[in-house]
Amino acid sequence: MTRPDAGQADPGTWLLDRIDAREQALTCQIEQTQAEIDTLTARLSELSQAIEHLRISRKTLISLAGEDPAPTQADAPPPAVPEHPAYQQILTVFAAVGGSLRARDLARAMGLPLTQNDIQNVRAKLKRLAGRGILVETEPGLFTQPRP
Structure with missing residues (x-):
């Protein structure tokens, strides 16, 4: 940390410059963090949609499994086993x-x-x-x- 030069008339200006620099650095970090949050929010939305599709697929398969299968031909006799x-x-x-x-x-x-x-x-x-x-x-x- 550098101190104000002896030739610098106002030590308050030096402190204000330091505060401005720190404020700019924090503003940059806030913007970067907000961009990361936006990216993660978009990813979270994609994952939520994917899991919802899986849940719908599961419900569909379970409901199809519970249904009676298509009737088979009742007229067809069972296959005959050779008599040997x-x-x-x-x-x-x-x-x-x-x-x-x-x-x-x-x-x-x-x-x-x-x-x-x-x-x-x-x-x-x-x-x-x-x-x-x-x-x-x-x-x-x-x-x-x-x-x-």
Whole structure:
């Protein structure tokens, strides 16, 4: 902090100049702070609008989930399961497991030998059941029962 020169006649002028400089600095800080507030207020408004859209989407999805699904064709008979006992055994294993199976896992669960020929026969039966809509192939080689 510099003191007034000895040649300066009025020490009050020096103090007033210091007050003016401080006032200008504070005014500049106020303007900068107000600009930051304006920016944050705009951002807050954008975020509020985004969350409101999410809430509306949630309400819409919940209301749609509560509605009855479109009626399915009542005339269509359920798919017919082939009469061979192996198909009945396959469906029994799927009912017991309640999840997805591959041909090798199904052959093991059915107590079949894990030879390439037996696994291919099981895979062919799984594909046949999937083709009739009795099972669903969720990814290549992975079969499951369709959800009601």
